[in-house]
Amino acid sequence: MPFGRRAVRRRSAGQPEQEWSDAQRLRYWWQAERELLLQSLGAVPSEAADAPLGEGAWSPQGLAAHRLFWEAEERAAIEEHLGGAFPSLLDFPNGRIDSTNAAAVDSLGDRRLSALIRALQDLRGRTSTLVGRIPDSDLNTQGNPARILLGVALEHDREHRQELEARFGSIAPDDSA
Numbered sequence: 001m002p003f004g005r006r007a008v009r010r011r012s013a014g015q016p017e018q019e020w021s022d023a024q025r026l027r028y029w030w031q032a033e034r035e036l037l038l039q040s041l042g043a044v045p046s047e048a049a050d051a052p053l054g055e056g057a058w059s060p061q062g063l064a065a066h067r068l069f070w071e072a073e074e075r076a077a078i079e080e081h082l083g084g085a086f087p088s089l090l091d092f093p094n095g096r097i098d099s100t101n102a103a104a105v106d107s108l109g110d111r112r113l114s115a116l117i118r119a120l121q122d123l124r125g126r127t128s129t130l131v132g133r134i135p136d137s138d139l140n141t142q143g144n145p146a147r148i149l150l151g152v153a154l155e156h157d158r159e160h161r162q163e164l165e166a167r168f169g170s171i172a173p174d175d176s177a
Contacts, residue, residue: 022147023139027131030150033157034124036171037067040164041117043171049113053167062105063160064116069104071120074153075127081146082133090145 020028044060052059058066077087092100108116131150138146165171 023136030154037157037161061113062109065108078130
């Protein structure tokens with residue numbers, strides 16, 4: 001996991017080196033992986049949008065539908081956390097993951113990849129606003145539900161980005177954002 005294990009240093013122009021807190025690292029990597037996944041989805045050739053990424057794998061279109069579904073669940077969980085409740089997503093039964101994934105892809109996967117990407121970008125913008133409201137102390141505390149939620153989402157995006165890169169190659173990070 002890229003956060004919580006060791007401090008990383010950053011240097012800004014005219015500022016001394018400083019250690020990043022876990023909260024800063026987690027927010028950085030969470031946002032970076034989100035952007036990289038969206039860029040990877042956006043780089044999929046239109047003729048490959050509905051072709052499976054491999055044997056038994058989803059298509060890029062299905063993958064985007066899958067992440068759109070789980071983004072909504074992650075956003076609801078962050079809202080629960082901010083409201084003082086334990087996020088129900090963290091109690092999601094493992095035995096239902098495969099059927100839930102299949103239902104999500106079946107219900108959303110017939111939309112065009114470009115439409116799924118736009119919907120995912122929109123929802124992610126709203127999720128990002130919520131994440132900005134999570135206190136640093138929550139993200140700096142091992143085992144805190146918010147820290148777990150962001151860490152799992154980060155790894156989820158990374159996993160699917162790597163699937164896309166294995167099929168279509170790596171993309172150069174977009175420095176214009």
